[in-house]
Amino acid sequence: xxxxxxxxxxxxxxxxxxxxxxxxxxxxxxxxxxxxxxxxxxxxxxxxxxxxxxxxxxxxxxxxxxxxxxxxxxxxxxxxxxxxxxxxxxxxxxxxxxxxxxxxxxxxxxxxxxxxxxxxxxxxxxxxxxxxxxxxxxxxxxxxxxxxxxxxxxxxxxxxxxxxxxxxxxxxxxxxxxxxxxxxxxxxxxxxxxxxxxxxxxxxxxxxxxxxxxxxxxxxxxxxxxxxxxxxxxxxxxxxxxxxxxxxxxxxxxxxxxxxxxxxxxxxxxxxxxxxxxxxxxxxxxxxxxxxxxxxxxxxxxxxxxxxxxxxxxxxxxxxxxxxxxxxxxxxxxxxxxxxxxxxxxxxxxxxxxxxxxxxxxxxxxxxxxxxxxxxxxxxxxxxxxxxxxxxxxxxxxxxxxxxxxxxxxxxxxxxxxxxxxxxxxxxxxxxxxxxxxxxxxxxxxxxxxxxxxxxxxxxxxxxxxxxxxxxxxxxxxxxxxxxxxxxxxxxxxxxxxxxxxxxxxxxxxxxxxxxxxxxxxxxxxxxxxxxxxxxxxxxxxxxxxxxxxxxxxxxxxxxxxxxxxxxxxxxxxxxxxxxxxxxxxxxxxxxxxxxx
Numbered sequence: 001x002x003x004x005x006x007x008x009x010x011x012x013x014x015x016x017x018x019x020x021x022x023x024x025x026x027x028x029x030x031x032x033x034x035x036x037x038x039x040x041x042x043x044x045x046x047x048x049x050x051x052x053x054x055x056x057x058x059x060x061x062x063x064x065x066x067x068x069x070x071x072x073x074x075x076x077x078x079x080x081x082x083x084x085x086x087x088x089x090x091x092x093x094x095x096x097x098x099x100x101x102x103x104x105x106x107x108x109x110x111x112x113x114x115x116x117x118x119x120x121x122x123x124x125x126x127x128x129x130x131x132x133x134x135x136x137x138x139x140x141x142x143x144x145x146x147x148x149x150x151x152x153x154x155x156x157x158x159x160x161x162x163x164x165x166x167x168x169x170x171x172x173x174x175x176x177x178x179x180x181x182x183x184x185x186x187x188x189x190x191x192x193x194x195x196x197x198x199x200x201x202x203x204x205x206x207x208x209x210x211x212x213x214x215x216x217x218x219x220x221x222x223x224x225x226x227x228x229x230x231x232x233x234x235x236x237x238x239x240x241x242x243x244x245x246x247x248x249x250x251x252x253x254x255x256x257x258x259x260x261x262x263x264x265x266x267x268x269x270x271x272x273x274x275x276x277x278x279x280x281x282x283x284x285x286x287x288x289x290x291x292x293x294x295x296x297x298x299x300x301x302x303x304x305x306x307x308x309x310x311x312x313x314x315x316x317x318x319x320x321x322x323x324x325x326x327x328x329x330x331x332x333x334x335x336x337x338x339x340x341x342x343x344x345x346x347x348x349x350x351x352x353x354x355x356x357x358x359x360x361x362x363x364x365x366x367x368x369x370x371x372x373x374x375x376x377x378x379x380x381x382x383x384x385x386x387x388x389x390x391x392x393x394x395x396x397x398x399x400x401x402x403x404x405x406x407x408x409x410x411x412x413x414x415x416x417x418x419x420x421x422x423x424x425x426x427x428x429x430x431x432x433x434x435x436x437x438x439x440x441x442x443x444x445x446x447x448x449x450x451x452x453x454x455x456x457x458x459x460x461x462x463x464x465x466x467x468x469x470x471x472x473x474x475x476x477x478x479x480x481x482x483x484x485x486x487x488x489x490x491x492x493x494x495x496x497x498x499x500x501x502x503x504x505x506x507x508x509x510x511x512x513x514x515x516x517x518x519x520x521x522x523x524x525x526x527x528x529x530x531x532x533x534x535x536x537x538x539x540x541x542x543x544x545x546x547x548x549x550x551x552x553x554x555x556x557x558x559x560x561x562x563x564x565x566x567x568x569x570x571x572x573x574x575x576x577x578x579x580x581x582x583x584x585x586x587x588x589x590x591x592x593x594x595x596x597x
Contacts, residue, residue, distance in 0.1 A: 004054045004311060006046035006115045009554065010357055014364045015111070017540050024368055028375040030105045038108065041093075045112050048088065049119035052081050057120040060261020061427045065202070067253045072201040072263045078123055082156075082204045091127055091156030095134060099146055100154040106374060107367035113297065114363065117304035121431055122261030126159055126199045132293040133160025133211050140228075140278045140286045148236050149209050158242075159205050162294065163194040163212040163231075163267060164287065171444055173284060174222035178214040180229060180274060190214050190231050190274040193251070193266065196438070200265030201233075201250035207242040208233040210267070212274060213283050220281065228283030229274035247272035258430030292392055294439045296366055299395035302403025303359040305432035309410025310352035312425060317345050317413055339413070347568070348409040354534070354565040355402045357558075361533040362399065366391055383464075390453050390461040391529070397445035398526025400435035407432040446518035449525065455504050455514065462500060469493045469532050476535075481542045485535035488566055492528045492573060499524065499580055506583060516584035520576040527573050531566065538562040 015021040015038075025033040056077045063075040085091060094109030095101025109131070116124040130153050137150045152158040169175040178192025190212060194200075201208070210231040219225030234242035247270045254264040278286050317340040321331065325341040339345045369391070372384035411418035411425040418425040436442050454462045473490045476482045503521065506513040541558040549555060 003315070004050065004119055004308060006042075006049055006118065007307060007356075007360070008042055008046055010360060011042060011111060011114075011364075013537075013540075013554075013558070014361050017544070018361065018537060019364060019368055021107075021368075024371065025105055028105070028371055030103075030371070030375070032103060033105050033108065037104075041104075041108055041112065044088070045090070045115050048084070048090070049115045052084060053116060053119035053123055056081060056123060056261075058424055058427065060120065060122045061258075061431075062260075062421075064260035065253055065263040067201075067250065067263075070201075070249045070251075072203060072250060072253065072265070074126075074202050074204055074263065075261050078126075078261065079204045081123060082126060085127060086156035091130070092154050094131075095154045096138065099138075099150045106370045107364065110296070110300070110363065110367035110370070114300050114303060114360070117300050118307050120261070121301060121304055122259045125259070125262040126202065126204055127156065128297055129162065129199045129294075130156075130158075130160040131297070132162055132289075132291075133209055135293050136162075136211055136228075136277070136286060136289045137230075139289050141230075145230060145275065145277070148240065149230060149232070152207065152240070153209060157205060158207040158209055158232075159199060159202075160209045160211060161197050161200050162287070162291070163197055163200075163210050165196045166193060167195055171440065173213065173226065176213060176215065176226065178212065178269065180214040180216050180227060180276075181271075182216070183273070188214075188216075188229060188274045188276060189271040190229055190248075190269045191271055192269050194269070195266050196254065197265045197267050198262055198438075200263060200267050201253075202263050206234070207236075210248065211277070211287070212269070213287060214274070216280055223284050225281055226283040226287075227280050228277040228286045230277060231269065231272050231274040235273060257433055258427065259434060291439060292388075295392050295396040295445075296363075296370075298435055298439045299359075299363055299366070299392075299399045301432070301435040302399035302401070303356060303363055304403075305428055305435070306352060306356040306359060306399075306403045306406035308428050309407045309425065310349070310356050312423070312428075313352065313410040313413035314340075314349055316417075316423075317349060320414075322415075345413060348413050350561065350564045351569065352406045352409055354530075354561050354569055355406045357537075357561060358530040358534055358565065359399045359402065361537065362391070362395055362529060365533070366395055386461055386464055390449075390465055393440075393445040393449040393453065394522060394526050394529055396439060397436070397442040397449075397522050398529075400432075401442055401523070402526070404429075404432050404436060442522070443515075443519055446522040447515060450503070450518045450521045451514050454500060455507065459497075459500060459504075462496070465529070466493050466496060469528075472532065472536065476539065479539075479542075482535065482539055485531075485538055485562065485566060488570065489528075489531055489535055492531060492570075495573075495577065496525070496528055499577060503580060510584060512584045512588055516587050517580040520579045524573050524576040524580070527570055527576075531570050534562040534565045 022035055060075040066073045092101045093104050094106040097103040134153045153160050166176050180188040180190050212229045212231045213226050215225055216227055235244045235246050237243035249268050251266040251268045318338055320339045321334055321336040322339050323336055325337045330337045330341045369384040369388045372380050407429045411429050414425050417423055473486045476486050503517045537558055541555040544555045
């Protein structure tokens with residue numbers, strides 16, 4: 001089934017009604033991002049995604065990528081779709097006009113990426129990885145590097161990758177062994193093997209620009225001795241075109257559970273010519289520019305798979321006849337009632353709706369913060385950077401965990417048919433599953449949130465967000481229509497701080513307490529962040545209904561979904577809090593050799 005529709009009405013609700021995108025863009029000086037331009041981007045982007053990319057999604061899963069003698073062929077139609085993408089200027093949308101970009105807000109690029117990912121996540125990873133490479137070069141590259149590589153990446157004629165992981169070294173990058181030996185011409189000879197490289201080899205562009213972590217001969221041990229390099233598949237000629245083949249080759253493709261349409265490559269660097277980005281031994285800090293872009297991109301994946309599952313299972317639930325409603329016949333002309341009348345099917349659909357729509361609010365919120373980091377004044381940039389630092393691990397980990405849940409619920413709505421490939425639901429589950437793993441697993445994001453972003457800042461970044469929640473609750477304290485949301489939100493906001501103090505105090509005696517509490521802390525945080533966003537959405541919906549509107553059904557659905565979220569999903573915070581308070585002892589007590597006998 002390829003009948004995926006881009007959720008344009010909901011996007012407009014979040015962008016224009018909740019977050020006032022027009023005022024946001026005006027305040028930052030994005031003069032070209034007028035309402036007409038934004039609307040045209042949404043409409044044309046939706047057409048491309050629905051008509052070109054979505055029909056290729058199942059083809060990509062069935063055909064996969066093929067490897068032969070180091071060369072990779074992408075599935076049928078992928079290359080042609082990419083050419084249309086580049087010709088339409090989508091690749092250049094949010095980038096600097098000095099290097100061929102259109103100078104539009106990064107948040108518009110994020111919204112386009114959501115639509116692309118919902119239509120065809122595997123395909124979307126090819127241009128998606130390029131954005132991280134572009135952001136890294138834009139921030140840390142020399143002017144020459146920008147002219148040679150960034151212009152081609154912005155144009156879309158070349159794509160980019162990030163090469164971190166090695167066979168023995170995943171999250172612990174201090175263990176990486178790839179070497180960079182200085183050449184007499186100022187370049188470096190890069191040698192080593194990188195694995196799990198998304199879009200690492202393909203036939204869609206003339207060249208691929210690898211952004212690679214490696215060690216110089218005299219580098220300090222650990223993460224302090226990592227440098228960052230540009231290593232192109234083909235070395236650029238004097239005229240800027242791809243020329244001589246570099247010493248990097250695709251040794252194989254990984255055989256994966258999902259995202260078959262994207263090439264996940266093993267890359268062997270054999271004295272490949274590379275060029276240092278920035279200063280030596282500061283590569284990991286530079287790479288975080290790429291990784292943070294990728295983490296927000298992965299949050300989009302959780303949202304995309306949730307949206308796919310919701311759309312398809314909703315359509316199926318309206319059509320599929322099974323049993324009669326417990327409260328009386330709803331389809332007297334048919335042999336049974338549509339399954340959407342059954343409470344448990346409603347539970348699954350409403351959960352998917354609350355996750356996908358709430359997730360969209362969080363993603364667009366983060367995307368607007370990225371806008372501010374690009375064009376705000378110094379004070380605004382600092383505030384936006386701090387808020388992004390806090391929200392990024394939550395967005396990445398919480399939305400991917402919730403996205404996997406939502407994809408599974410979508411499959412469950414189909415019953416046995418969900419297990420059959422033709423409906424696309426089992427593909428959605430398989431494709432979604434990687435999202436909780438790459439760009440830092442849920443556990444790694446949780447440690448980043450609780451350890452680095454909260455405890456190591458003495459709660460400063462947390463207070464930046466809880467203050468927003470507090471101010472919202474104080475402003476709406478006398479609003480009877482929002483009382484159920486505000487009361488619970490106030491309780492959670494206080495509990496969030498109390499839990500933080502409790503875990504922090506215990507961690508001073510035993511550092512393992514941080515790791516023991518971290519995932520529960522992150523999930524508690526994610527549910528609370530979405531509660532704030534759903535309460536904000538309820539406020540907007542109430543105001544629209546009070547003012548009179550021709551879209552009463554839309555706004556009433558928002559209020560119903562907000563109520564469902566608070567009554568049926570938000571109580572999960574209680575179990576996460578209980579688990580956190582139980583401490584580390586039951587986790588760490590058992591000796592490793594006694595796990596099994």
